[in-house]
Every structure is written in structure tokens, then in C-alpha cells.
Amino acid sequence: MFQALADPARRSMVDRLCHGPASVSELAEPLVMSLPSVMQHLQMLEASGLVRSQKVGRVRTCRIEPAALRLAERWIGERRAYWEGSLDRLGDYLDAHPEEPEA
Amino acid sequence: MFQALADPARRSMVDRLCHGPASVSELAEPLVMSLPSVMQHLQMLEASGLVRSQKVGRVRTCRIEPAALRLAERWIGERRAYWEGSLDRLGDYLDAHPEEPEA
DNA sequence: TAGATACTTAGGTAATTTATTAAGTATTTT
DNA sequence: AAAATACTTAATAAATTACCTAAGTATCTA
Structure with a gap:
């Protein structure tokens, strides 16, 4: 969990999600990083329990826990x-x- | 700083220091780890600003910031x-x- | 002063983390 | 149905982190 918060990209994602739910693309948009990298970070955030997400259609919506x-x-x-x-x-x-x- | 709290050994050291100042050996005692490793962790804790320390004689005393x-x-x-x-x-x-x- | 104590430094290895590109899959949109 | 969209997966590569052993240095203690 502190491990999850230890990375600046992930803190930025948490920041964004504090304003409300967002798609993977929306989380990726401000980051200078490929989409697969964002996915990896998202997985760590989910594994830590800080974030949950669900996929509807082709869009995955993420939110803070x-x-x-x-x-x-x-x-x-x-x-x-x-x-x-x-x-x-x-x-x-x-x-x-x-x-x-x-x- | 979250990086510093991300490691269990370092959290254990922070835990111990919350009870009061301690020497490097005292911090190392409950950890199954060599002294140089404890030193490295201590350095990260100091770099993060979470801990300060000063050496008097041959003993370095650490405390929480x-x-x-x-x-x-x-x-x-x-x-x-x-x-x-x-x-x-x-x-x-x-x-x-x-x-x-x-x- | 000789030995024990309490770190410290140096150097090196293994594991973990962070990031990439290339190549999918599942869903809309046109 | 064809093309575009929104992820996903896989396989690497580079950088960090976590550890260790061996060999110091500086202070006590006897």
C-alpha cells in the first residue's frame, strides 16, 4: 500500500481519481508513458486495494477505494x-x- | 517518503523509533538482517526526512522527525x-x- | 595498550520495479 | 463488414532496491 503510493505516476493517478472516476485513457492522458505502463501501475493500485475498476463495453472505469x-x-x-x-x-x-x- | 515507508524493515524501524530514540544496534536487533543492511535502510529513512540521527562517541542515536x-x-x-x-x-x-x- | 564494541565503507549479487515495443482481443462506429 | 477505439497480453530491457560478506575506523574498557 505504501509501496503503491511510492511511485509518482501512481500518486498522480490517485490524485486524478480523487476528483472522480476515470477511464484508463483518462488516467494515462497526463502521464508521459505508454498505455501498457499505465496498466501495470493500475494493477499495482488495485492489488494494494487503493483503487477498484470495472469494465463496461470497451471502457474500464476506475475509482478510489x-x-x-x-x-x-x-x-x-x-x-x-x-x-x-x-x-x-x-x-x-x-x-x-x-x-x-x-x- | 512513501518510498521510505514502502519497506517492512523500514516501517519496523519507524515503529521502534515512535517509542523513543534508539541506537543503530537497537534498531537492528529485531530484524533478521546484517548491520550494513540496517544502515542502508537508515540512510533512506534519513534521506526521506522521516528520521534524524547524530553520533556521540561510537553510538549513533536515531529519532523520528x-x-x-x-x-x-x-x-x-x-x-x-x-x-x-x-x-x-x-x-x-x-x-x-x-x-x-x-x- | 590490547581487545571489544559500534558502526561504516566497499564491492558485488539477486530480486523487484518500471518502462518499452509488438501483437493481440473485444467493442463501437461508419 | 471494415475501420477505429480502448484496452490487454507477452516478452524484454534497464534501473533500482535489498542483501550480503569482508574489511575498515573510531571509541570505549579492562
């Missing part, structure tokens, strides 16, 4: 919160032991 | 918010044009 986005956001948020908690505990520690510097 | 974590969280949050906004607009659209299905 918000649950996955929320998952990534939560992972980061939890760690940030933990770190901020650690900061508090470090503050407590420094208050209790002012004679021993931290680093 | 919360600003970077907040940045990643914001990137995702903004897109999620945009998508949720799009959902609202799609709802409005469907309300206004019930005879034309979305896909």
Missing part, C-alpha cells in the same frame, strides 16, 4: 500519536531527572 | 477529503439526474 486511504492515514496517525505521547513521557523524564541530559 | 510523518498524513488526508467531497458531489448529481446511471 477510500477505506484503503483511511487505513494508510490511520497507520501514520497512530505512529505520530505514539511519538507525541513519547515526547510527553520524555518531558516527564527530563522533569524528573534534570541532571542527566538526553543525548 | 514528526514533521515528515505529519506531511505524509496530510497528503493522504487531503486526498481522502477531496474524494469524500467528490462523493457528495456525485450524490448531488445522482439526485439531479436519477435517469442516468453512473457507470
